[in-house]
Amino acid sequence: MKIGPMKIGELSRRTGASIRSLRYYEEQGLLAPERLSSGYRVYDDRSVATVHRIRVLLSAGLGTSAIAEILPNVYDDSVVLTGRCPELHEGLAVERARITQQIEDLQAAREILDSLIGRPLVITAQ
Amino acid sequence: MKIGPMKIGELSRRTGASIRSLRYYEEQGLLAPERLSSGYRVYDDRSVATVHRIRVLLSAGLGTSAIAEILPNVYDDSVVLTGRCPELHEGLAVERARITQQIEDLQAAREILDSLIGRPLVITAQ
DNA sequence: GTTGACTCTCACGTCAATGTGAGGCTTTAG
DNA sequence: CTAAAGCCTCACATTGACGTGAGAGTCAAC
Incomplete structure (x- = not known):
């Protein structure tokens, strides 16, 4: 039972975000997963925290474009950059x-x- | 300069809600203005406070249907009924x-x- | 290998409050 | 009396973050 790369389904399960939402976040420039040769999206562990932050900010009424400006400046939890x-x-x-x-x-x-x-x-x- | 009945334009000015919104609130059962024979809507002074409450609840994320259940139970400011x-x-x-x-x-x-x-x-x- | 779970890309549907314009009355000011 | 301003009723458009389904390729297990 090899673990393999985290694909969209697992990220969805880990974050509670729907698969559709994860694709949407990517479309809006909030996520930039790698791709397998098959075209499948591959995420790393940092993506989990990123998605959580996205959801917090979205629920606060920030638009995806505003979040896109913010996210690149957050590397880990609560670091001022x-x-x-x-x-x-x-x-x-x-x-x-x-x-x-x-x-x-x-x-x-x-x-x-x-x-x-x-x-x-x-x-x-x- | 007779004062005349409060029509939709004046209510809009007094509350900050657009005319369109006031008609929408009525359509959703949140307001029930009288009508002149011409069809013009006529509001009383309580409508001003009602609209303010509507806006507060709307901005809190309540839907119009939820507000419709609540409003009839509020007669003046902060009375438990x-x-x-x-x-x-x-x-x-x-x-x-x-x-x-x-x-x-x-x-x-x-x-x-x-x-x-x-x-x-x-x-x-x- | 074949079935079934997973993933891909379009692309249109949804929902809620409100914007917007058309076409046509009514009231008000001069 | 007349023009401007206000009001009426449709009814379609908008915005944002998704839902949903079609049609097709991919991966895992057996």
Whole structure:
């Protein structure tokens, strides 16, 4: 039982992303797997973490093009590499502000729901 | 300069929602304006607050159908009316959990961005 | 070797909120 | 009275991240 290279099905299983999504991420420049002579995609282990980051950022409302600008600058978890690229830096700040605003909107919405449920207000988590 | 009834243009101005959106909200059962004999929509002042709530809930990711279930139970700001309607209550709890999860996802995404920006972590707001 | 699981590339479908334009009434200001 | 501005109802277009199916090649096990 040779282990063999990680193909798209296994990456899908490991990340929870659908095969379709993984192909889509590649199409958008977020992943760049090797190819076997058969045309099959081959991923390395770093791809798993990359896909996880992609999903986090996507669920935060970032578009694939924004993520494409960010990803190349993240080599492993939480390492700062964005030395002095002011353009990127500004774009990130914009996205960050959007996220912060979105969090506040969500908290406002949650309070509306809480007022209906009759739950004690302002529980920070859960 | 008679004041006259509030028509769709004025409601749009007062709420920031586009005219198209206001018609859409009505189509989805979120608004039920009166009509003049001409067919023109007429709104009362409560509509302004209603539209604001709609927008908050929409931006929180609730669908119009979910909002349609919620809105009739909100008479003014933050009044609990959901006496004992377990079905609604459960639906709200589901949405609330979704929102809480979404907030956590956003915070995770913000930390990824922070690690790139090089900003001090864990600033709760702003 | 053959079957079945896996993969490939198109390429069109989906969903939700909203944009946009056509064609035609109604109201308002002058 | 008339023109401009506002409103009406269709109804098709848009955006983004996928779903889904067709048709065909590839790999693993038996």
